[in-house]
Amino acid sequence: MSSENAAPAHPAAPGGIRERKKQETRDALHRAALRLYVERGPDAVTISDICEAANVSRRTFFNYFDSKDDAVLDRDEEGSGRSLPERIAARPEGEHPLEVIHQAVRAGIVNSLGHPTWRERQQLVRRHPQLVQVAFASTRRTRDLMAEGIARRTGRQPDDLYPRVVASAAHAVAQAALARWNPEDSGDELLDILDESFAIAASGFNLHV
Structure with missing residues (x-):
C-alpha cells in the first residue's frame, strides 16, 4: 500500500x-x-x-x-489504580464495614510502600513537629474519602451520620497503627500492626485478641 x-x-x-x-x-x-x-x-x-x-x-x-x-505532604497516595472510595465500594457485599476499610487502606499502603517518597514523608513529620498540622489536614481528607466510599456502598450521602461514624472510627484505628510504626522498619511490620489494630476494633476492643 x-x-x-x-x-x-x-x-x-x-x-x-x-x-x-x-x-x-x-x-x-x-x-x-x-x-x-x-x-x-x-x-x-x-x-x-x-x-x-x-x-x-x-x-x-x-x-x-x-x-x-x-x-511535601499533600501527595496523592493512590499513585495508580483505584481510588480509596472506589476500593471501598468494590469490596465484597456483606463484608463488615470496618473490614471493608481495613482491606481498602491495606491495599493503599501496599501501593504507597512502592513509592520511596511515602516513607520519607512519614519520617519528616516525626522529625519536624511543625509539619503535623499540615499532615493532619491531609489525614482528614483521607477520612472524608473513607466516608465517601461507605456512602457509595450504602446508598447514603457522605455527610450522613452512618458513613461519617464508620469512617471516623476506621480512620482512628488506621492512624493509631501508623503512629505505632517506625518508618525505619519494614513495610511488612506496618501491615502487621494495621491488621492487629483492626482486629482489636472488630473484636469490640477485647483485651484478649
Missing part, C-alpha cells in the same frame, strides 16, 4: 497528554520539595528554592500547591 493511501495515525488524546504533563509537573515539585526538606529542614527551604529545583515558575507552583509544606 502506498503512503498516500495509508490510514492516518491517530494522535494521542490532547486531554490525556495534558493530564500526564500536569501530573509530571506535580510529581517534580513534590520530589524537589521533599529532597530539599530532607537536606535542609523545612525552615531553610523557600518556595523559590523548590521552583528552581523543579525548573518551574512560582505561578506554576501555586497552580498545584498552596504552600511549601503542601508540596
Whole structure:
C-alpha cells in the first residue's frame, strides 16, 4: 500500500497528554520539595528554592500547591489504580464495614510502600513537629474519602451520620497503627500492626485478641 493511501495515525488524546504533563509537573515539585526538606529542614527551604529545583515558575507552583509544606505532604497516595472510595465500594457485599476499610487502606499502603517518597514523608513529620498540622489536614481528607466510599456502598450521602461514624472510627484505628510504626522498619511490620489494630476494633476492643 502506498503512503498516500495509508490510514492516518491517530494522535494521542490532547486531554490525556495534558493530564500526564500536569501530573509530571506535580510529581517534580513534590520530589524537589521533599529532597530539599530532607537536606535542609523545612525552615531553610523557600518556595523559590523548590521552583528552581523543579525548573518551574512560582505561578506554576501555586497552580498545584498552596504552600511549601503542601508540596511535601499533600501527595496523592493512590499513585495508580483505584481510588480509596472506589476500593471501598468494590469490596465484597456483606463484608463488615470496618473490614471493608481495613482491606481498602491495606491495599493503599501496599501501593504507597512502592513509592520511596511515602516513607520519607512519614519520617519528616516525626522529625519536624511543625509539619503535623499540615499532615493532619491531609489525614482528614483521607477520612472524608473513607466516608465517601461507605456512602457509595450504602446508598447514603457522605455527610450522613452512618458513613461519617464508620469512617471516623476506621480512620482512628488506621492512624493509631501508623503512629505505632517506625518508618525505619519494614513495610511488612506496618501491615502487621494495621491488621492487629483492626482486629482489636472488630473484636469490640477485647483485651484478649
